[in-house]
Amino acid sequence: MTAPRSRARWLPLAAFGIVLMLLAAGVWLSRDPDRDALPSPLIGKPAPAFDLPVLGDPARRVTQADLRGAPYLLNVWGSWCPGCREEHAVVAAFAKTQRVRVIGFNWKDEPEDATRWLAQFGDPYALILADYDGRAAIEWGIYGAPETFLVDAAGTVVWKHVGPMTDATIRAQLLPQVERLEAR
Incomplete structure (x- = not known):
């Protein structure tokens, strides 16, 4: 019975890791490599x-x-x-x-x-x-x-x-x- 219980302890950490990776991917994909394209009024x-x-x-x-x-x-x-x-x-x-x-x-x-x-x-x-x-x-x-x-x-x-x-x-x-x- 200890095996399912120890897996359950790692579940929140794994979920946090997945959320962190998704956030990092979003930031990486949204970055603008062409900074000079910023519009100027x-x-x-x-x-x-x-x-x-x-x-x-x-x-x-x-x-x-x-x-x-x-x-x-x-x-x-x-x-x-x-x-x-x-x-x-x-x-x-x-x-x-x-x-x-x-x-x-x-x-x-x-x-x-x-x-x-x-x-x-x-x-x-x-x-x-x-x-x-x-x-x-x-x-x-x-x-x-x-x-x-x-x-x-x-x-x-x-x-x-x-x-x-x-x-x-x-x-x-x-x-x-x-x-x-x-x-x-």
Whole structure:
């Protein structure tokens, strides 16, 4: 009589294990491997207004209006961000092509940390805006770093990527957008 009783003790544990596996399968199947496909309400709309200091020169301020006239790639990064380190060489290589200006958007970072990070890994940016308190990022809809936006010469957001940029992302997504801007 002890055999049926010991099996009955394992039944709740087995049921819990099955439920746990079903939950894990649901999470795995629902994940979105194409994170950059997240929609942005800014696409096709003017880039948000901002007035931010320049990293390393806090007396100098830059506004959205100052950047109009030529397209730019706004790359959101922070020294605290592992994905930013992962994408940094890719962003630097793209900046060297000079297809569009690459503007850094240093988000919620200490100036000393950001400067030290750039000294260590290189500074590919034509200009770096510093959003110390994160208020400007809210207007852009930024919820994590890295994120990257392509803004046309008129100041309209035409493309957004969430997560680290890769060579494949640049080839398949960014360059076609840049070519459209160049063709205008």
